[in-house]
């Protein structure tokens with residue numbers, strides 16, 4: 001097989017129907033249909049609404065991606081699809097469509113891990129992954145620290161959230177502050193004019209005792225509760241709340257813990273490269289703080305551009321292309337969608 | 349060669365029809381495995397018929413009503429295959445397929461109904477005349493509200509014998525009969541859109557007072 005395989009990747013683990021096409025490390029198309037607006041009024045993703053939207057968007061999104069890439073589908077070397085983790089019903093739509101493509105085109109199929117795909121996508125922007133690297137994946141669904149020695153074989157989890165995901169905390173706090181869903185970009189924007197040391201919000205799992213058991217784990221539910229209590233107290237006292245100060249102080253607390261633990265995890269293993277992915281990686285403060293703190297430790301930071309950080313098909317195609325290039329065995333046609341696929345399983 | 353498939357019940361069923369007869373037909377042997385079983389069954393059917401994918405000329409898919417997750421597996425498979433092979437995809441109400449089988453095999457004297465499991469103590473239901481023409485439905489409803497002594501096909505009468513005492517075969521749609529019905533122009537052809545009949549379960553979050 002070629003060094004630069006042409007791979008189509010499908011992603012439907014949450015509310016984005018993504019189809020990406022890559023040739024080796026070159027991105028040819030990254031087409032996304034999002035149902036986020038349908039979920040906005042519910043304040044979170046509704047699985048059945050997402051699944052229905054995936055079904056309607058699936059074939060048109062494949063068609064648009066092929067057009068954008070300027071390729072004939074019959075030329076692809078393999079199909080890759082997120083087989084998990086994610087919403088079961090949503091994953092199934094993408095997996096079934098990918099299998100139909102595999103049958104219809106007579107090509108192999110790779111059912112891949114969504115988190116490993118978040119790591120692999122950076123190759124489209126910055127070239128071959130430094131291996132080993134420490135990956136920090138932060139989004140509405142995940143908050144993980146992973147040691148990546150070979151993204152096509154195995155990814156070792158070092159730590160993860162014990163309650164809410166980082167992006168979930170952003171959504172919940174945004175809601176408390178009357179900001180729209182999804183909360184991340186709105187908090188980021190509001191925080192820009194705020195004072196990040198105005199309120200001293202708690203840093204979860206950073207006390208000496210917590211560090212013994214949860215050195216690389218995160219907890220954001222206490223932080224969310226602290227913000228809620230603070231807002232309620234101000235309202236009770238009839239004090240006008242400065243939304244930008246709350247947003248900035250909250251964001252500072254999240255970014256402080258994330259970057260501190262990521263750098264600690266990297267240095268504990270002698271790793272010199274940190275890769276940040278997932279929707280929260282688009283947060284401007286997180287990027288700036290990570291770069292500043294890592295530089296002080298002689299650690300390099302790689303963050304793909306925001307469009308590649310959020311869920312998309314290109315990341316799945318990028319991982320698929322790497323699997324093909326490294327000669328990994330494809331999945332079988334009875335490949336299941338596994339809503340809790342472990343990060344240690346890169347190909348299902 | 350027509351490929352027919354239905355995923356509107358707990359079991360997946362796949363068949364190939366050459367214009368004259370059903371060439372192969374397979375069903376999954378375990379319930380609720382639509383995602384795992386459908387693609388291998390299609391591949392196996394092509395293999396056993398000794399044909400390649402380019403020999404397919406059309407696809408017929410049961411569009412339910414039926415449990416949503418499984419239903420979508422069948423429909424997205426049919427749509428995607430139809431798209432890459434550039435062949436038409438026809439949707440057929442899955443209850444109509446049962447009705448065709450009733451009329452051609454048992455020929456009841458009067459009208460009859462088809463009721464399948466809609467879960468949550470409800471059934472998907474449609475009524476037919478003696479020639480298998482759909483009169484009413486499909487709807488989703490509680491068995492008690494539509495209790496009848498008329499003959500009823502599908503899994504409904506097996507689940508709710510008190511409300512549907514006269515059960516007639518078949519219990520579930522077969523892709524072979526789906527293929528036969530489409531090939532013989534015995535059913536109404538629909539777009540390959542799922543017949544959900546229910547809105548998604550979703551509750552809008554309690555509105556928050558904006559803080560300013």
Ligand SMILES: [Zn+2]
Pocket residue numbers: 114118139141278279310311
């Ligand atoms: Zn993700």
